[in-house]
Amino acid sequence: NAGVTQTPKFQVLKTGQSMTLQCAQDMNHEYMSWYRQDPGMGLRLIHYSVGAGITDQGEVPNGYNVSRSTTEDFPLRLLSAAPSQTSVYFCASTRTGAKVGEKLFFGSGTQLSVL
Amino acid sequence: SQQGEEDPQALSIQEGENATMNCSYKTSINNLQWYRQNSGRGLVHLILIRSNEREKHSGRLRVTLDTSKKSSSLLITASRAADTASYFCATAPYGGATNKLIFGTGTLLAVQP
Numbered sequence: 349n350a351g352v353t354q355t356p357k358f359q360v361l362k363t364g365q366s367m368t369l370q371c372a373q374d375m376n377h378e379y380m381s382w383y384r385q386d387p388g389m390g391l392r393l394i395h396y397s398v399g400a401g402i403t404d405q406g407e408v409p410n411g412y413n414v415s416r417s418t419t420e421d422f423p424l425r426l427l428s429a430a431p432s433q434t435s436v437y438f439c440a441s442t443r444t445g446a447k448v449g450e451k452l453f454f455g456s457g458t459q460l461s462v463l
Numbered sequence: 464s465q466q467g468e469e470d471p472q473a474l475s476i477q478e479g480e481n482a483t484m485n486c487s488y489k490t491s492i493n494n495l496q497w498y499r500q501n502s503g504r505g506l507v508h509l510i511l512i513r514s515n516e517r518e519k520h521s522g523r524l525r526v527t528l529d530t531s532k533k534s535s536s537l538l539i540t541a542s543r544a545a546d547t548a549s550y551f552c553a554t555a556p557y558g559g560a561t562n563k564l565i566f567g568t569g570t571l572l573a574v575q576p
Contacts, residue, residue: 352505383566390551391506391566406563438505449494449513452553452564454505 350374354439354455361429361462369424369458371439377453379442380422384408384435385457391438397422398445429462436460467552467567475573482539484570486552487532493555495528495535496564500549509537509550514557544576 355370373380381396383406393406397416411433413425422441426433436459440452467488476482486495494513498506512519512528512535519526525538539546549571553564 381563388568390568391553393563393565396563440506449511449555451496451508451511452498452506454507456505457503 352439352441352453352455354437354458356458357456358459359461361426361460363429363431363462365429367426367429369426369437369439369460371422371424371455372420373422373439373441373453374420375441375443375453376419377441377443378419379445379450380416381406381440381452382412382414382422382424383438383440384433385438386435394424394437426460431462434460434462467554467565469550469552469567469570471570472568473571473573475575476542477575478542478544480542482542482546482572482574484537484550484552484572486535486537486567488535488552488554488565488567489533490554490565491557492530493557495526496553496555497524497526497535497537498551498553498566500551500569502548506551539572542572542574544574546572547574548572 352373378399382394383391392408395414397403439455442450470485496511497509500506510521512526523540528535549569551569552567
């Protein structure tokens with residue numbers, strides 16, 4: 349059981365480039381989310397999804413797009429990378445939602461540097 | 464920002480001592496969760512306490528919740544070098560999205576052998 353898998357683990361981009369961070373889970377979780385982690389800022393929610401075909405914005409959505417075509421996959425797209433998007437990105441999933449007392453399962457993260 | 468804050472930002476103790484971390488948050492909540500993050504790794508869930516609970520135990524972990532003060536504390540008893548990690552509290556806001564967790568800024572715990 350792989351849990352939540354994120355790829356790539358490391359990525360360096362030039363300003364203006366676009367890329368997709370991949371996230372897949374094999375636990376049949378309905379809820380998936382993306383967080384970014386910056387020093388001294390904790391984790392901030394970028395986008396989340398409550399099921400296939402349904403997504404919504406979190407706290408810091410600007411510059412990012414998401415889609416959820418299947419239950420398993422929740423990719424995060426950077427449209428035009430900026431140095432301010434240098435961060436560590438985490439994908440997380442949960443069965444029925446943290447609100448109802450479910451814990452989040454996290455991937456191992458993607459460290460992104462934008463030059 | 465809706466983020467909570469954790470105190471202290473960093474804590475260094477000797478093996479065998481107890482470690483206490485505090486978390487304050489801003490809005491009414493459904494539950495509060497604590498997570499651990501080893502350096503360079505993803506977060507791992509430790510314990511959850513619901514808004515109608517005041518104290519919860521799990522092994523060497525003890526969590527308290529005071530909803531009137533909007534605060535929680537995590538106590539790790541008889542700490543070990545392997546407990547060295549960052550610890551984050553996360554709140555599920557009342558009325559918020561189903562899987563929306565608001566994370567605090569974290570406490571970096573160093574346990575010296």
